[in-house]
Amino acid sequence: MTGFEKFVKFVTKYVTLWVILCAVFAYFVPTPFKPYGGTIPWFLGIIMLSMGLSMTPNDFKLVLTRPKDVIVGIVTLYAFMPLVGLGLGTIFNLDPMLTVGLVLLGCTPTGTSSNVMTFLAKGDKALAVTVSSLSTIVAPVVMPMLLLFYVGKYLPIDAVGLFMSIIKIVIIPIALGLLIHKFFEKQMPVILKVVPLATVAAIVCIISVIVALNVERLQAVAGMAALTLVLYTGIGLAIGYTVARLLRMKAPKRKAMTFIVGVQNTALAVTLGITYFDPMSAIPGAIGVVWTTVFCSFVASLWGNKTEDAAEAAPPAQGTAH
Template identity: 40%
Template sequence: MIKFLEKVAALICKYMTVWVIVMSAIAFINPEPFKFIGPHISYMLGVIMLGMGLTMSLDDFRLVITRPKEVFYGVFFRYLIMPLSGFLVAKLLGLPPVLAAGVVLLGAVPSGTGSNVMTYIAKGDTALSITVSSVNTILAPILTPYIFLLLAGSMIPIDVTALLVDIVKIVLLPVTAGVVLHTTAPKLVEKFIKIVPAVSVIFIIAILASVVALNAAKMATVALVLCAAVVLQNVLGLGLGFYSAKAVGMTEKKARAISFEIGMENSGLAVALALAHLDPMAALPAAVGTVWEYISGSLLASYWGTKPAAQDAGEVAAVGEANG
């Protein structure tokens, strides 16, 4: 039974982008059946974050001690580049305040788990990617609400305390519970860990379909500028992430990892926060971003995957010792 479920789970995950597009289209054409999901989004995201925690262990934070400079730059660039890119794109395109706030919020949330997968495909530094993802997720309850307040506070009213509390409940507590469970009962987790990503994908699809359903009447009027904003913000994140990492002396492999850490967001969290604290329309950038970042991320990862990154000095020395 477990093997069958694992095969089904792999199929669901493999065609995630297709499912998202199809279900979003159905929700746009016939929104009513999907609207009931809205009030349950925070709980669904909590389950997704629990799943993320189950894939993490204390070893994921080891690089904080062994390679602190690289982890610091990864987290620093994550919370500098994307929020500012969102703010500048919103101003450049003259977005309505609610939509502009949604774009900034998308940039202010931590990076998504998809960044680790893309880094692996791109032959980047996966260990660095996992550590940066883990650290910026843990820091999200503090950094996300205050960065969002700083950049979007003039656009719409923001209750930063309520945002902080929600991020703790939706992100920090479930992730911590997942890490604890993985650490204390690894054999139990190992039995169903391959099914967990599919559960997350199903919930993400449901969340995005709900956002589309809640905004179906408004989407036609903002579709073009919304897509332009999301694409521009994502491209800026991927590009500036890569070149910023290179500028501080990181190798090609590490720069690829940082590129995905900056360019791929936890859009589900942005959706949940927007619906709970802002306006359904503010959730649209995150909904569109989920689809686009997987398209752009997959294309970039596939391209880099065909071009092996140059080894750094440590790797060259290790290879030399092994061959010697």
């Protein structure tokens, strides 16, 4: 492993630490970051480009071989999570823009980090990858419709503008990444070594700018917003697991479903919140970047270790007589 590869591995391993450190710095020294609010869609584009570079046609083959599993994952995500956000906002009587932010987060597709969580938990990674990819591709149509239905009473929703924005900052970068992957296949091993570093840098930049733009708002609502995000994530994980259990899915699928529903594209929620609604609506997504990564990584690690322990405890298989 080269020095650069070791550096990338170190940076990606401690991404949560960098996010926390930069968020704290931006909170206490916000001025340098404030002029860069307009760059957030570009940083999200980098994240989506990275996703496209990491995707292959195989990521979609489950649609043909296991359509039921894929449909269940996507429908569960989009049917339940906006309701969870709206319900928590109503129960805690949150500021309307915080409620909008929670619903916005609930309307976002599965985050690519769900694939990592599923891998750590020794779940069905193919299912996680397919659902995260397809839920992202259908997002330009699904998200504006859900937002119009759930939060139209709080503020006017520019459904067409949202559709075009998601196409520009999500679909086009992913498509570009897929094209690069196809036409520069020989160079992909080198390109993919840089992709994780670019993704981490983009996430850190997004969070730093959002925190800087919301210092005063965070002082007023940080505690309540953090509490609702803790509940939101826990409920999302529980819904994913419960639906899979009710449908009698096997353990690897149950693990994948847990993270498919509980881990969403927080960066997209942040970007759309600050672009189309109000800076306060970006706070749930900003907190979610940190909390979802920390908590879900912990759950996935426990699950993965438990699976290993169970495998070690199982008696060795008996060979058949010849």
